[in-house]
Amino acid sequence: MTQAHRSTAHGGKAPGGSRCDGFTLIEVITVLLIIGILSTAILSRGGSLNGDLTARMGEVRSQLRYLQLMAMKNGISYLVLTCDGTDYWAYNSADANKPLPLPGESAAKIPLADKKMQMDPFTISYDAFGIPYNGSPQVKLANNATISITVGGQTDSLTVTPETGFVP
Numbered sequence: 001m002t003q004a005h006r007s008t009a010h011g012g013k014a015p016g017g018s019r020c021d022g023f024t025l026i027e028v029i030t031v032l033l034i035i036g037i038l039s040t041a042i043l044s045r046g047g048s049l050n051g052d053l054t055a056r057m058g059e060v061r062s063q064l065r066y067l068q069l070m071a072m073k074n075g076i077s078y079l080v081l082t083c084d085g086t087d088y089w090a091y092n093s094a095d096a097n098k099p100l101p102l103p104g105e106s107a108a109k110i111p112l113a114d115k116k117m118q119m120d121p122f123t124i125s126y127d128a129f130g131i132p133y134n135g136s137p138q139v140k141l142a143n144n145a146t147i148s149i150t151v152g153g154q155t156d157s158l159t160v161t162p163e164t165g166f167v168p
Contacts (some may be wrong), residue, residue, distance in 0.1 A: 142162060
């Protein structure tokens with residue numbers, strides 16, 4: 001390797017007198033393009049980087065699944081999750097005045113304001129086979145039941161499927 005080649009390899013001057021350090025225009029454009037693609041992918045996943053709505057949806061989904069599993073495990077008809085638009089809570093239909101504790105909650109009756117969320121009123125119950133019902137008195141689901149949840153101005157909904165009670 002000649003002296004000229006060694007000096008250009010370490011940022012020295014090239015034979016024409018120009019410097020060899022820095023980025024080319026193609027490298028800069030490539031990096032900006034990659035950053036643009038990544039940011040588009042991240043924003044398209046949730047529309048926002050705010051995870052509060054996703055977290056609240058996951059909580060309610062888990063609580064519905066918990067009640068379904070408890071009804072099936074203990075052979076109880078009906079375990080109910082209900083919301084009046086201000087609070088939501090679970091109970092056994094045999095004793096509607098005694099709320100059941102839900103996993104991850106410190107109170108049996110959960111104020112929506114404490115979670116900074118809104119939910120439309122609903123009543124979903126499960127029988128000993130895990131089959132979902134809505135309303136009071138219980139009516140077996142014929143169509144999907146939808147629970148609308150709003151957090152920070154963003155709204156999404158959970159769907160309870162008939163017969164299986166699956167909440168995707």
